[in-house]
Amino acid sequence: MNPAATYQSRVTTAEEAVKAIKSGNRIFLTGNVSVPQQLLAALVGYAPNLNDVEICQALTVGAADYVGPEMEGHLRVNSMFISANIRKAVQEGRADFTPVLLSEFPLLFKRGVLPVDVALIHVSTPDEHGFCSLGVEVGLTKSAAESAKIIIAEVNDQMPRTLGDSFIHVSRLTHIVPVSYPIPEHKMTAEGDSEIIKQIAGHVASLIPDGATMQLGIGSIPDAVLKFLMDKRDLGIHTELFSDGVIELVNAGVLTNARKTLHPGKIVAGFILGTGRLYEWVNDNPMVEMHPTEYVNDPFIIAQNERMVAVNSAIEVDLTGQICADSIGPKLYSGVGGQLDFIYGASRSKGGVPIIALPSTAVMRDGTAVSKITAMLKPGAGVVTTRNHIRYVVTEYGIADLYGKTIRQRAQALIKVANPQFHDELEKQAKELHYL
DSSP states (O other), rough: OOHHHHHHTTBHHHHHHHHHGOOOOOEEEOTTTTTOHHHHHHHHHHHGOOOOOEEEEEOOOOOOGSSSSGGGTEEEESSSSSSTTTTTHHHHSEEOOOOGGGGGOOOOOTTSOOOEEEEHHHHHHHHTSEEEETBBBBBTHHHHHOSSSSEEEETTTTOOOOOEEEEEEGGGGGGEEOOOOOOOOOOOOOSSOOOHHHHHHHOOOOHTTTTTTTEEOOHHHHHHHHHGGOOOOOOEEEEEOOTTTHHHHHTTOOOTTTTOOSSSOOOOEEEEOOOOOHHHHHHOOOOOOEEEEHTTTTTTHHSSTEEEEEEOOOSEEETTTEEOEEEETEOOOOTTHHHHHHHHHHHTTTTEEEEEEEEEEETTSSSEEEEEEEESOTTTTSSBBBBTEEEEETTEEEEEEEETOHHHHHHHHHTSOOGGGGHHHHHHHHTTTTTO
């Protein structure tokens, strides 16, 4: 059977397709801005006919009716990264959280640790050879989907065709649901005082050498850093995700990927978050290669890029250099993501620069400011990057280089980059702990 005939023979509606899901099944749900909206809506509608269906996912963008209280007993989410739309459900015990490095997320499915019955995915229209691109979300989806017994795909004529190891053939798709809607936009907006974000970004940019290969995590700080790099030369990208900011650097001749020691000339990523402009730019763009996350986020792959720069953020940092990025005390908030993958990969790179960047303070709901640099992490806080992996910590007040430093030296350096209004209290606490 030729690809076109195979495609047509498997076309159905979302409502009919989800009937392939049975009680007790485990579903893999593709995420980020690639959530298959019509399939998910059809699953919610069909849920009263199902019992004990588990939905495995990472970060998803958009509405989350599938974790509503009325889904209890029918659908239950097991997320490996807590996105804002499911955070309340996890914190209330109506959804589960599985801690895992992002580099190992697809391997849970690929190796049968979490066998997948059904994968719900979102792809581009097929080419003349019958290959659909996974588009804006390749990294977490490709291996997980290929391990499923049944693959149900939304085929969207507005999904960009990204290149690299990003394709799945129509013969692998059990049910095909043709759709046409824009890929949701996800803008990287500034958090809090934009002037603070600019100051942090300026400090981070000062650590980035010409010829560096960069990883940029989620958030306003990594995206703001890109605006401070116009005087650099021959930068490259190897990252789990990127956003619109790369377009200006490419157009300015700053981001050439020419000096990358791995995949020279190519932007390598797992997924994309941005605006319609970015989705149009990546479409069929040979500069951009998408790859599975178990490859992109492998620290020993990352380390092959010389001058590897990793920029990630944190919820709080203690005076010994422990980084909490996944919880507020014991309250689960997000996940490890790719932070440790890239911090460790950059630290193993020749000339690598691993960076944790964060505002020095957070504003509580009652308007009071608290220091994000603390004598000790909150009780129950998760350590994402250990004190043994840390190097640079950057705030709006400067750069603390902790590599090879004693606890006393670390405490001194971190207090210097804390907000001055907390210096006295931090010094007092550090002395009580015998750090100073």
